Amino acid sequence: MSPCAVVVGPPGAGKTTVGRLLAERLGVAFRDTDDDVVRVAGKPIAEIFTGDGEPVFRAMEERAVAAALAEHDGVLSLGGGSVLSERTRALLAEQPVVFLSVGLAEGARRTGLSTARPLLAGVNPRATFKALLDARLPLYREVATWELATDGVEPDALVDRIVERVTADRAAGRE
Numbered sequence: 001m002s003p004c005a006v007v008v009g010p011p012g013a014g015k016t017t018v019g020r021l022l023a024e025r026l027g028v029a030f031r032d033t034d035d036d037v038v039r040v041a042g043k044p045i046a047e048i049f050t051g052d053g054e055p056v057f058r059a060m061e062e063r064a065v066a067a068a069l070a071e072h073d074g075v076l077s078l079g080g081g082s083v084l085s086e087r088t089r090a091l092l093a094e095q096p097v098v099f100l101s102v103g104l105a106e107g108a109r110r111t112g113l114s115t116a117r118p119l120l121a122g123v124n125p126r127a128t129f130k131a132l133l134d135a136r137l138p139l140y141r142e143v144a145t146w147e148l149a150t151d152g153v154e155p156d157a158l159v160d161r162i163v164e165r166v167t168a169d170r171a172a173g174r175e
């Protein structure tokens with residue numbers, strides 16, 4: 001058993017939103033590893049970061065991703081920092097991975113609407129977001145099967161594009 005699509009990308013790219021819609025469109029189950037971590041930890045992500053520290057969160061996230069990749073056969077959206085783990089990137093090499101990208105201005109705007117992301121809660125969220133994009137872009141690209149820019153594109157239209165690409169690649173025998 002393995003997911004029909006795994007969604008990666010920075011915070012605010014729309015992994016949770018688009019992944020859920022994609023699952024609905026395909027008629028399959030949706031799972032998000034952030035929800036899995038929260039369930040296992042019994043507390044919100046912000047509390048894991050402040051109470052236990054980021055390394056503890058990353059270790060829990062790595063386990064949650066490995067379990068979900070092995071157990072879930074619908075659409076799986078990952079937390080934005082999952083690709084920081086080399087073990088996770090190695091597991092993703094075997095998977096159909098959709099990388100949703102977002103530009104600095106749009107990503108900062110989307111994540112600025114929520115206080116749920118502790119990494120971006122500092123004094124200069126825009127600078128933090130830029131550093132995060134610079135550091136992670138090669139990692140998202142390393143694991144991506146398809147890359148889609150999300151700036152100015154509605155979630156429903158992104159789902160259309162993902163379904164088109166997956167279908168075209170299947171027809172061409174690449175997936």
Ligand SMILES: Nc1ncnc2c1ncn2[C@@H]1O[C@H](COP(=O)(O)OP(=O)(O)O)[C@@H](O)[C@H]1O
Nearest residue numbers: 010011012013014015016017110150153154155
């Ligand atoms: N394509 C899009 N266009 C505009 N807003 C979006 C888009 N995708 C997501 N959003 C909004 O951005 C915010 C973050 O989306 P979310 O799905 O939680 O992203 P992620 O899981 O990648 O961090 C939400 O408020 C969501 O409604």
Ligand SMILES: O=C(O)C1=C[C@@H](OP(=O)(O)O)[C@@H](O)[C@H](O)C1
Nearest residue numbers: 010011012034079080081117118
């Ligand atoms: O990029 C990151 O390091 C994080 C992204 C968040 O998920 P989303 O990408 O779904 O916002 C969540 O896992 C945590 O706050 C850390």
Ligand SMILES: [Mg+2]
Nearest residue numbers: 015016034079
């Ligand atoms: Mg999310």
